[in-house]
Amino acid sequence: MADLAALARDLDIARLNLAAARQRLVTLLAPVAAEGGIASMLGVLEEYGVAHVLDLAATRPADVGLRTAPLPSVIKAVELELEVMRDLNERMDQLVADREAVLVKTDPTRLPVFQAWGREFVVDTRLMQMREADAGAWEPLHLHEVNPNRQITRPRSRRR
16 A cells, blocks of 8 residues: 555655746746746646647647747757656646545545646545635536547647
8 A cells, every 4th residue: 555645745745846846837938928828738748748849839829828839948848848847747636646545544434636747636436516625616617528539539630
């Protein structure tokens, strides 16, 4: 059984490292980022990966929350920060899953918790609500059934 204290420590470290990487990305992209742009970029990153974000940043910057394409001299640094953030987010996903597996054994009625980019959320599928784990008001949860046998394809960006 995983040690809860060690999991909490590892989560705290990953959360701090993720916040630092996000701040470095914000600084790198400050000259070209639209308001709320980094959040848009992270959504694309989580769904499609680093290469797709970089392709869109160069060809369709608005699709990843940028007003204009970043300078070529900045792209490699952006790529490195996106890779760090992706890896840390995946690490945090695993750490939260490990922690929740331990906690649900001691409390089988515990509601599921997941994390996204360092923020944890509690989900109540029976009441169709979710909230931030550390406080937060309950908000409506909109789930859509997905065919598990569907073919998943990634959109290709259009070149200008």
